[in-house]
Amino acid sequence: MNPFRRRRHGSAPVLAMLTWVYILWSLLPVLIAVRISFNSGKSKSSFQSTSFRWYWGDLNSSVWHSDELHTAMLNTLKIAALCMLIATPIGVAMAIGLQRWRGKLSNAANGLMLVPIVTPEIVFGVALFLVFTQMYTGLPSGITRQVLGHVTFTLSFVVVIIRSRLAAIGTQYEEAARDLGASRLQAIRLVLLPLLSPAIFASVMVVFATSIDDFVISSFLSTGAATDTVPIKIYGGAKGSSTPALNALATVMLLFTMAAVALAALAVRAMNRRGGEPVGAAGGLAGLSG
Amino acid sequence: MTAVVTSGKRRSTAVWATFALPGVAWLVAFFLVSVYAVMAVAFGSVDPLLRTTVPQWNPLQWDYAAMRNVLDRVFGGDLGHVFVRTGAFVGSALLGCIVVGYPVAYFVARKAHRHRGLLLVALVLPFWISYLMRMLAWANLLQPDGYVNRILSWLPFFDTHRTWLDGDWYTVVIGLVYGYVPFFILPLYATLERIDGRLIEAGRDLGASSFSTFVHVTLPLSIPGLMAASVITILPMCGDYYTNTYLSRGSPRTEMVGNQIDYFLRNSSQPQTGASLVLLLMAFLFVLMVYYLVITVRQQRAAER
Numbered sequence: 001m002n003p004f005r006r007r008r009h010g011s012a013p014v015l016a017m018l019t020w021v022y023i024l025w026s027l028l029p030v031l032i033a034v035r036i037s038f039n040s041g042k043s044k045s046s047f048q049s050t051s052f053r054w055y056w057g058d059l060n061s062s063v064w065h066s067d068e069l070h071t072a073m074l075n076t077l078k079i080a081a082l083c084m085l086i087a088t089p090i091g092v093a094m095a096i097g098l099q100r101w102r103g104k105l106s107n108a109a110n111g112l113m114l115v116p117i118v119t120p121e122i123v124f125g126v127a128l129f130l131v132f133t134q135m136y137t138g139l140p141s142g143i144t145r146q147v148l149g150h151v152t153f154t155l156s157f158v159v160v161i162i163r164s165r166l167a168a169i170g171t172q173y174e175e176a177a178r179d180l181g182a183s184r185l186q187a188i189r190l191v192l193l194p195l196l197s198p199a200i201f202a203s204v205m206v207v208f209a210t211s212i213d214d215f216v217i218s219s220f221l222s223t224g225a226a227t228d229t230v231p232i233k234i235y236g237g238a239k240g241s242s243t244p245a246l247n248a249l250a251t252v253m254l255l256f257t258m259a260a261v262a263l264a265a266l267a268v269r270a271m272n273r274r275g276g277e278p279v280g281a282a283g284g285l286a287g288l289s290g
Numbered sequence: 291m292t293a294v295v296t297s298g299k300r301r302s303t304a305v306w307a308t309f310a311l312p313g314v315a316w317l318v319a320f321f322l323v324s325v326y327a328v329m330a331v332a333f334g335s336v337d338p339l340l341r342t343t344v345p346q347w348n349p350l351q352w353d354y355a356a357m358r359n360v361l362d363r364v365f366g367g368d369l370g371h372v373f374v375r376t377g378a379f380v381g382s383a384l385l386g387c388i389v390v391g392y393p394v395a396y397f398v399a400r401k402a403h404r405h406r407g408l409l410l411v412a413l414v415l416p417f418w419i420s421y422l423m424r425m426l427a428w429a430n431l432l433q434p435d436g437y438v439n440r441i442l443s444w445l446p447f448f449d450t451h452r453t454w455l456d457g458d459w460y461t462v463v464i465g466l467v468y469g470y471v472p473f474f475i476l477p478l479y480a481t482l483e484r485i486d487g488r489l490i491e492a493g494r495d496l497g498a499s500s501f502s503t504f505v506h507v508t509l510p511l512s513i514p515g516l517m518a519a520s521v522i523t524i525l526p527m528c529g530d531y532y533t534n535t536y537l538s539r540g541s542p543r544t545e546m547v548g549n550q551i552d553y554f555l556r557n558s559s560q561p562q563t564g565a566s567l568v569l570l571l572m573a574f575l576f577v578l579m580v581y582y583l584v585i586t587v588r589q590q591r592a593a594e595r
Contacts, residue, residue, distance in 0.1 A: 018397070043581060112318070168593075
């Protein structure tokens with residue numbers, strides 16, 4: 001028996017088993033919760049015959065018919081969509097700016113950008129709650145404040161994702177564009193942004209997922225049932241006598257996230273197929289010189 | 291000539307600063323000012339007639355009486371046990387994350403060859419599943435007639451009618467591990483994956499057993515990843531108040547600091563106390579926050595080189 005071969009493929013059966021057990025443990029409960037959402041009865045703990053009662057069948061408390069539940073769903077999606085639209089452009093510009101801007105002030109700005117990442121969410125929630133109730137009292141309460149809060153919370157994620165991509169791209173493509181006569185803004189628009197697009201897609205998805213997942217900030221800035229989001233509804237179900245409708249609600253949101261992730265993966269793949277980085281950049285450069 | 295270059299440089303500095311400006315302004319207005327508002331409320335006062343909060347925006351006139359009161363209650367008063375309990379929960383959950391997460395991260399990073407892509411997808415998947423949905427799933431399983439009890443009933447010596455959701459510390463700790471271990475695994479995986487395989491081979495070639503190589507080579511090299519993973523899970527866990535509340539139906543026996551903060555801010559007329567607790571929590575976590583900031587900035591610099 002060749003000892004080198006054995007070592008390189010050094011299989012670790014115990015570790016492999018532990019890993020698969022972990023994966024089962026991390027995902028199986030969620031699958032069970034999804035299955036429970038199709039229960040025809042009220043049990044939250046065991047499988048019953050399959051139905052769509054908690055999606056639309058039940059005229060009072062299904063996701064479709066319960067005002068509270070579908071309001072929560074629409075709120076969550078609305079906040080996430082607005083948050084994506086605001087946080088992504090600001091974050092991309094900030095990442096490009098911080099990457100090139102040199103000086104003491106820029107270090108301070110970079111530090112400021114990183115602090116929200118290490119700030120526990122409850123600190124975030126309380127701080128936003130107090131600033132809106134004590135200082136920015138003129139801003140409309142509810143969804144507006146929740147969107148502002150979510151943007152503040154997710155902005156840094158965009159910057160970090162874009163910056164790591166910027167570091168990988170380097171500056172040579174842009175310099176080539178400048179040498180060919182592009183203005184700084186043209187170089188960014190025609191060369192840099194296309195190169196960044198996979199990272200932009202990735203950050204859009206992270207913002208979306210973070211926003212619809214957020215409980216603490218939404219909850220501190222919510223003013224009642226009309227501005228509750230899905231996580232708040234799920235949380236509220238812990239104490240009261242809830243039904244599998246909450247499972248159905250969570251499942252619908254899960255579908256939205258999975259669809260978004262799949263879409264982003266497809267988009268990134270399609271972009272890579274249309275030409276790897278150099279080809280894509282060369283395309284941009286060719287457009288400039290022509 | 292030099293003058294032209296300098297002015298060009300200055301102009302480009304201005305351009306890039308302008309790019310960063312909206313983001314910086316946003317973070318100043320909604321993050322820095324918000325944190326300052328916490329201080330203004332904590333060191334402010336309460337209107338004696340209306341019992342409403344009166345924030346003090348001028349730091350020269352800050353009143354530290356409320357903070358002193360909170361400090362007395364935390365160090366030797368009725369709030370002390372909440373901090374101790376939070377520390378114990380977070381510590382146990384971190385230990386659980388290490389015990390569960392390290393072998394998994396290690397296997398996927400260094401030992402898995404065949405199903406690596408699939409394993410990675412499975413490790414990332416929990417990120418895309420809402421945290422509270424995962425808690426809901428867990429609560430479904432832990433119902434008195436849930437599947438956890440049903441599986442335990444196959445084993446001898448187990449009380450099959452056990453209630454799990456009535457304020458038991460182990461339910462909360464297991465829930466915290468379940469909730470946060472995906473965040474623990476990924477940074478650790480990244481570090482383990484980057485370890486130069488030749489170092490491990492060298493250890494083996496010099497005659498060390500694979501266990502001894504792990505202890506003397508891989509483990510020390512993975513310490514930075516272990517630290518980063520720990521910090522990135524400790525920080526949110528310390529502010530968590532929904533996991534324990536959700537998995538114990540709000541039992542006071544599992545209250546954490548976050549519950550007290552939530553309570554004082556929203557369900558009582560003492561936002562000053564809540565704001566003071568937030569500042570105290572930040573003070574406790576300050577070292578960890580700075581540690582994480584420093585390693586992140588170092589990574590940024592390394593990536594740019």
